[in-house]
Amino acid sequence: MRKVFGRPESLKDAPFHYCPGCGHSIIHRLVAECIDELQIREKTIGIPPAGCAVLAYNYFDVDMGEAPHGRAVAVATGVKRALPDRVVFTYQGDGDIAAIGTAETIHAANRGEKITVIFVNNGVYGMTGGQMAPTTILGQNSTTTPGGRNPDRDGLPIDLSEMLAITNGSAYIERTSVDSPKNINRSKKAIKKAFRVQMEGLGFALVEILSPCPTNLKMSPVEASSWIDSTVKKYFPLRVIKDETGKSGALPRSE
Amino acid sequence: MASKQKKGFIKIDEELCKGCYLCQSVCPMNLISVSEKLNQKGYHPAAYDEENMKLAEHQCKGCALCAIVCPDIAIEVYCE
Amino acid sequence: MSEKRLARGSHVIGEAAIRAGCRFYFGYPITPQNELTEYMASGLAALPNGVFIQAESELAAVNMVLGVSMTGKRVMTSSSSPGISLKQEGISYLAGQELPAVIVNTMRGGPGLGNIAPSQGDYFQATRGGGHGDYRTIVLAPGTGQELADLTRLAFEYADRYRIPVIILADGMMGQMMEPVEFPDPIDPAFLPQKSFVLDGAKGRPSRIIKSLLLDPPTMEEHNWKLYRKHQMIEEEIPEVEQYVTDDARLVVIAYGTASRIAKGAIKRAREMGLKVGLLRPKTLWPFPKKQIVEMTGMVSDFLVFEMSTGQMLEDVKLSLEGRRRIHFYGRPGGVIPTPDEIAKIITNIYFKQGLETEE
Numbered sequence: 001m002r003k004v005f006g007r008p009e010s011l012k013d014a015p016f017h018y019c020p021g022c023g024h025s026i027i028h029r030l031v032a033e034c035i036d037e038l039q040i041r042e043k044t045i046g047i048p049p050a051g052c053a054v055l056a057y058n059y060f061d062v063d064m065g066e067a068p069h070g071r072a073v074a075v076a077t078g079v080k081r082a083l084p085d086r087v088v089f090t091y092q093g094d095g096d097i098a099a100i101g102t103a104e105t106i107h108a109a110n111r112g113e114k115i116t117v118i119f120v121n122n123g124v125y126g127m128t129g130g131q132m133a134p135t136t137i138l139g140q141n142s143t144t145t146p147g148g149r150n151p152d153r154d155g156l157p158i159d160l161s162e163m164l165a166i167t168n169g170s171a172y173i174e175r176t177s178v179d180s181p182k183n184i185n186r187s188k189k190a191i192k193k194a195f196r197v198q199m200e201g202l203g204f205a206l207v208e209i210l211s212p213c214p215t216n217l218k219m220s221p222v223e224a225s226s227w228i229d230s231t232v233k234k235y236f237p238l239r240v241i242k243d244e245t246g247k248s249g250a251l252p253r254s255e
Numbered sequence: 256m257a258s259k260q261k262k263g264f265i266k267i268d269e270e271l272c273k274g275c276y277l278c279q280s281v282c283p284m285n286l287i288s289v290s291e292k293l294n295q296k297g298y299h300p301a302a303y304d305e306e307n308m309k310l311a312e313h314q315c316k317g318c319a320l321c322a323i324v325c326p327d328i329a330i331e332v333y334c335e
Numbered sequence: 336m337s338e339k340r341l342a343r344g345s346h347v348i349g350e351a352a353i354r355a356g357c358r359f360y361f362g363y364p365i366t367p368q369n370e371l372t373e374y375m376a377s378g379l380a381a382l383p384n385g386v387f388i389q390a391e392s393e394l395a396a397v398n399m400v401l402g403v404s405m406t407g408k409r410v411m412t413s414s415s416s417p418g419i420s421l422k423q424e425g426i427s428y429l430a431g432q433e434l435p436a437v438i439v440n441t442m443r444g445g446p447g448l449g450n451i452a453p454s455q456g457d458y459f460q461a462t463r464g465g466g467h468g469d470y471r472t473i474v475l476a477p478g479t480g481q482e483l484a485d486l487t488r489l490a491f492e493y494a495d496r497y498r499i500p501v502i503i504l505a506d507g508m509m510g511q512m513m514e515p516v517e518f519p520d521p522i523d524p525a526f527l528p529q530k531s532f533v534l535d536g537a538k539g540r541p542s543r544i545i546k547s548l549l550l551d552p553p554t555m556e557e558h559n560w561k562l563y564r565k566h567q568m569i570e571e572e573i574p575e576v577e578q579y580v581t582d583d584a585r586l587v588v589i590a591y592g593t594a595s596r597i598a599k600g601a602i603k604r605a606r607e608m609g610l611k612v613g614l615l616r617p618k619t620l621w622p623f624p625k626k627q628i629v630e631m632t633g634m635v636s637d638f639l640v641f642e643m644s645t646g647q648m649l650e651d652v653k654l655s656l657e658g659r660r661r662i663h664f665y666g667r668p669g670g671v672i673p674t675p676d677e678i679a680k681i682i683t684n685i686y687f688k689q690g691l692e693t694e695e
Contacts, residue, residue, distance in 0.1 A: 001263070001334060002333065002334065002335075003331060003332070003333055004263075004317055004319060004332050004333065004334045005319045005322040005330070005331060015271055015327065016326070018326065020273035020275040020326070021273075021275035021277060021326060022326055023326070025326030025327055025328075026326050029326075029328055041537065042536050042537055042538035042539075043538065044536065045535070045536060047402075054548060055548075057544040057546065061537070061542050062536075062537055062542050063535065063537050063542050063543050063544075064534070064542070064543075064546075065432075065534050065545040066432070066544075066548060067398065067401065067402075068401075068424050068425065068428050071395070071398040074390070074394075074395045074398035074399050074402065075398050075399070075405070077388070077399050077402060078359070078361070078398070078399035078400060078402020078403040078404075078405070079402040079403070079405060079534065080402075081359070081386045081399075081403065082386070082402070082403045082406040082408050082410075083535055103391050103392060103394075103395065104391065104398070106391075107390070107391040180281070180324075181281055181323045181324050184323050184324060185323065220275075221276065221326075225277065
């Protein structure tokens with residue numbers, strides 16, 4: 001018998017502080033597996049977000065530099081422009097990317113900054129106790145949307161990945177999820193491709209990953225995953241939103 | 256042609272487990288149950304069902320779906 | 336050293352930064368400092384490894400600075416008052432993470448949108464930290480064209496030496512004036528000493544973390560006191576002033592930047608009338624030259640603080656003197672530039688009102 005599944009090298013031994021069933025834990029593992037398989041651990045620099053994953057530097061065994069809330073892509077821009085041959089990624093939540101950091105996100109994409117953005121979309125502000133996020137879906141309860149998200153008061157959930165696809169500098173944008181093993185595997189492929197887009201110098205790459213926050217959804221982990229499947233995907237369909245990589249021939253297009 | 260099913264087994268780290276039971280929800284062989292024990296964090300960890308495993312139709316195949324879905328990397332998978 | 340040449344203030348800062356080995360600049364247009372941003376754009380484009388980005392906001396620019404600083408390279412941003420307000424979050428992070436950077440503020444009238452005329456209304460913002468948390472940044476106040484060059488080079492050295500953001504506090508007038516300047520020889524950034532904290536990929540070493548989040552209060556307290564001890568060291572080592580005709584002065588004007596230039600003109604006129612007046616010009620606003628001010632209290636009976644604001648450095652002068660001598664204040668906020676004659680009148684009024692002409 002040989003071991004076919006174990007802990008990736010690019011993760012430190014520290015047990016995750018995340019809640020039971022939290023998508024961050026799964027996504028951290030996928031990112032670390034990609035770093036292992038691409039053999040880039042020694043040249044990777046990561047920028048964590050504000051939010052539950054602010055402590056991501058306790059887990060990823062790569063150089064990591066903290067950014068203010070929402071500014072990770074601007075900080076990553078500085079790092080990548082200073083060290084163009086390193087692999088620079090940001091790991092951000094929905095508030096970081098699509099609320100406070102919207103301007104920085106759009107402009108980094110527009111400039112085609114050669115960075116990899118992992119966008120964890122769990123539809124809520126987890127760390128601060130469950131307030132509305134820009135991607136909270138209609139009717140979804142949060143501590144700042146009593147009665148559920150209401151379009152008149154709160155607007156509709158924002159399709160940031162679709163907005164980014166319009167920018168000229170974005171090369172690859174895909175939305176996946178971690179609600180099932182099949183989708184987890186797809187997420188890993190997308191993350192790996194997003195790193196390879198950077199390594200080939202093709203432009204801005206982003207993977208949006210629908211992720212469960214069982215604690216703030218007030219559901220069990222199994223229910224939360226199933227809720228993503230039955231409900232969230234209707235607002236945020238899983239798909240390749242943009243893929244310019246095939247043009248240069250450097251990477252195969254995703255279906 | 257007779258196909259030989261791969262055999263496998265898993266090890267669950269009871270102290271890393273947070274009792275989310277996503278593994279149980281995806282195991283095609285129904286080999287994961289909830290332990291009556293409590294771990295140090297106060298969760299009832301998932302447990303590899305030794306009893307069920309003895310039934311031929313429930314053999315672990317080392318598919319690793321449980322490990323793929325486990326947020327806490329609490330499961331190691333071994334396969335032939 | 337190169338030969339002297341005539342150069343506009345904003346351009347002097349840019350040229351000095353590039354000669355100090357700065358190859359990274361991020362900025363956003365705002366009057367009255369666009370000449371500096373534009374100079375950096377063309378200056379860095381002419382260098383093989385120069386990086387200039389006109390960022391989407393001053394906020395984005397300071398965060399790009401944060402990123403470059405994490406990699407250990409010299410980096411600068413600049414703006415004017417409202418844009419510097421936008422940078423405060425980033426400056427707080429730079430200070431908390433002990434990262435070097437140079438930030439140039441060409442002050443204009445305020446608060447709010449204010450106007451584009453020169454002013455000194457950002458003294459508090461610059462010297463009191465400016466952003467949230469317990470920190471300080473070094474603040475250098477050039478008073479001449481040559482100092483725009485010299486203090487810019489010094490800013491990068493201090494930033495690296497102390498691992499602290501450094502603010503160069505100029506104003507719209509200094510940005511526009513043209514004076515002969517001698518530039519020092521350029522530094523090749525490849526020969527700058529390696530920094531120990533950089534993030535450049537964990538090859539052959541454990542991975543590093545640069546952060547300012549310290550959730551455990553005792554750990555945070557320890558860090559705050561560490562920064563405090565660093566500040567104490569800086570306060571010991573670098574305060575600097577210019578003393579102008581102070582040897583026999585009874586009344587000393589304290590002013591910096593453009594105000595000091597106006598004050599010098601006023602003091603010349605006062606001296607022609609036989610008044611024993613001098614100027615103490617702080618070149619470092621933080622650390623404030625308390626010692627040098629107190630040392631003057633031997634002969635000096637009155638100080639006149641003159642600022643282009645409603646009185647901000649005034650508070651530091653009061654704190655330094657702790658009631659030892661009389662302190663007077665004259666201020667013109669809002670971008671109004673008083674004339675040397677006007678200040679000479681103020682000096683004369685105080686001088687005679689306090690009976691300084693009769694003292695021996």
